[in-house]
Structure formats: C-alpha cells, structure tokens
Amino acid sequence: MAWHPLAGQCIDTITPAVWIFLEHQAARTSTETRRHKGALMQTRMLTNCSKDIAKAAQILRSGGLVALPTETVYGLGADAGCSRAVASIYAAKGRPSFNPLIVHVHDVPAARRLVHWSETADRLTQAFWPGPLTLVLPIRDDAPISRLATAGLDTLAVRIPAHPVTRAVLACADVPVAAPSANPSGQISPTRAAHVLQGLKGRIDAIMDAGPCPVGIESTILSLMDTPKLLRPGGITEETLVNRLGGPLAHRSATDAISASGQMQSHYAPNASVRLNAVSFAPNEARLGFGHIDCDLNLSQTADLSEAASNLFDHLRELDNFGCDQIAVSPIPDNGLGVAINDRLRRAAAPRD
Numbered sequence: 001m002a003w004h005p006l007a008g009q010c011i012d013t014i015t016p017a018v019w020i021f022l023e024h025q026a027a028r029t030s031t032e033t034r035r036h037k038g039a040l041m042q043t044r045m046l047t048n049c050s051k052d053i054a055k056a057a058q059i060l061r062s063g064g065l066v067a068l069p070t071e072t073v074y075g076l077g078a079d080a081g082c083s084r085a086v087a088s089i090y091a092a093k094g095r096p097s098f099n100p101l102i103v104h105v106h107d108v109p110a111a112r113r114l115v116h117w118s119e120t121a122d123r124l125t126q127a128f129w130p131g132p133l134t135l136v137l138p139i140r141d142d143a144p145i146s147r148l149a150t151a152g153l154d155t156l157a158v159r160i161p162a163h164p165v166t167r168a169v170l171a172c173a174d175v176p177v178a179a180p181s182a183n184p185s186g187q188i189s190p191t192r193a194a195h196v197l198q199g200l201k202g203r204i205d206a207i208m209d210a211g212p213c214p215v216g217i218e219s220t221i222l223s224l225m226d227t228p229k230l231l232r233p234g235g236i237t238e239e240t241l242v243n244r245l246g247g248p249l250a251h252r253s254a255t256d257a258i259s260a261s262g263q264m265q266s267h268y269a270p271n272a273s274v275r276l277n278a279v280s281f282a283p284n285e286a287r288l289g290f291g292h293i294d295c296d297l298n299l300s301q302t303a304d305l306s307e308a309a310s311n312l313f314d315h316l317r318e319l320d321n322f323g324c325d326q327i328a329v330s331p332i333p334d335n336g337l338g339v340a341i342n343d344r345l346r347r348a349a350a351p352r353d
Helices: 016-040 050-061 083-093 108-112 119-128 164-173 193-200 238-245 305-320 337-349
Strands: 044-046 066-068 075-079 102-104 133-138 155-159 206-208 220-223 229-232 273-275 285-289 326-329
Touching: 044 050, 050 066, 050 075, 050 164, 050 206, 066 164, 066 193, 075 083, 075 102, 075 164, 119 133, 119 238, 164 206, 193 206, 193 305, 220 238, 273 337, 285 305, 305 326, 305 337
Parallel strands: 044 206, 066 206, 102 155, 133 220, 273 326, 285 326
Antiparallel strands: 066 075, 133 155, 220 229
C-alpha cells in the first residue's frame, strides 16, 4: 500500500472526505508554487499542426496544463492520473474542490478501462460519441485516475470529444485527460483561444488555437448510475436522448449534492449583472437579443437555437466589454437547445457570493 504523507495513512484507506481535504491542500500548494513562478511562467500558443499536437501531448504527459479546443468550449487539460497536474487545474481556475472534473479519452476502449460499462452506455455512445455527451458511471477500482479528479466520489464523468485536433492530442498523449472549461471558475466559458488567453495567461503552459468552438455550450451530462438522470443540459437535447433510450430521463433536484460539472448556482457569469426575459431595454443596459429585435448583439436573428447556443458565450463576453452595469437578455424558448441556453443564462444571472 502507498503511504500519503499529508494524510498520515495508506492511500487505500483514505475516505472521500479526507480526499476532499487533501485536494484543498494540494491545490493551495500548487497555487503558491505558480504564484512564486509569477512572470517566469509563459503561456505558449500552439496551432493544429502535427508538431504542435505532439508538443501538447508531451506537456500533458509531463504534468503540465494545456487549453484544448473541443466542439463545445475550450477545455483546460491535464493528465487525470497525476494528482499534481489535477491540483494545478483547480489552482489555475480557482475552482472549488468539491466540483468534480470530466475526463476525456480518445476512444471507447479507453473509456471502458476507466468505468464499469453498461448496455445503456453502449446504446448511447454508439449514437453520440464522439460528441457533446458526458456519461457518469461507476469508476473502476484499478482506474488510473487521481481521486482529486472525482472530488472523492465513486463515479467518473467521461466523454470522447468530437474535435479532431483534441482527439489527435488525446491519442498522442495516451493518457486520460481531465478538462473543465478553460476559464477562471464561475466566469464565462471560452469558445475561442483568445478568451482562454484573456483569463488564464501566465497560469497555464499552453493554448492550442484551432478556431471557434462550433457547438458553443458544454456537453450534456447524463448519470447512468441507476435510472438515466440528466445532471446538466447541454449540446445534446433531452428529447434526443429520450428518443434513443425509449423512455424518460430522471432529473437532478436543486437540493442534490454536486455530482458533476456545471451544477454551481452561480456560474458562466460576466462582470455585469444579467437580467433575463427582457422584453424592453433600459438606456444603460447592454442588449442581447434573440429573433427580430433591435439590440446590441443578437444570438440569432432567425431564432435558430443552434446558432444561439454557438454565439452565447462569445456574445456575453463582447457585451461585458461594453462596460455596462447590466446585460439584458431577450426571452429564449425553453425547448430543445433552449433548455441548455436558459440553464447557462439562469446561472449567469444568479446571485454571486
């Protein structure tokens, strides 16, 4: 058995609560180390050429942090099996320690080595992987995953991203990669490399620039622990999942403990406050429209929800740069991708600590 010096006990006997404490300590140590490096840390910009793909993989294998493009948003990647690297994610983002991470792999066999698989997982992954669907399954005892990545839970959130550049990096690195959104915790998710640079410059090793993310909102997260339960709406709609499974989904209660990414009450937030379902605008407000309406920026003039999702975070950032105290947002239909869009907007508008 391996001995953990901070816990003063064997790793195999550490309880989830103790792991949460240790993650706090590891993240604090990593933060202090990176602060000490200060201006010495340079964030390198990489392209999608084969040389830079190999470089990104090498950084990941050596315990570094690389922002990677996915079809949803840019993710902040680190070797999920390296506790020091995972702690660096929490430190760079300022992410709460109780918020577990999604682990990305390059193919289904790699996923099956990490979690206990099921027939339902097979049915879903055959239809939606690679793609914006994350599955939460029981983690295998022998999975090479740091307990910091699961926040002490006995489950693991896993997916295969559809972006060809990140899939190439994952295949080259040949390690599972933990990757939450590549932005300071609680702020607007990044859909361009420039967004990552704005928020994390000097805190991470590299950013791989492969242009804007086409989906624009994070993956749908579905728990397969019992009855399939929707933990976070995202790039694949509930209706699509129901049609594939042939039955309804359970839903996470607002009082449930956090079990996956994207469940914090205040999240995806600009500096300005956000006012929802605005049918008129005040003179001092930045105006985010939907459909045929006079506004500063429009999510989709044709009321296309896919276009609106793709534009959401980019437009929120741009309006936030106007310097207004408040962003007013037109009503968004609460169906299809509109469910995920409204989820992000409600969290952006929620009271902040």
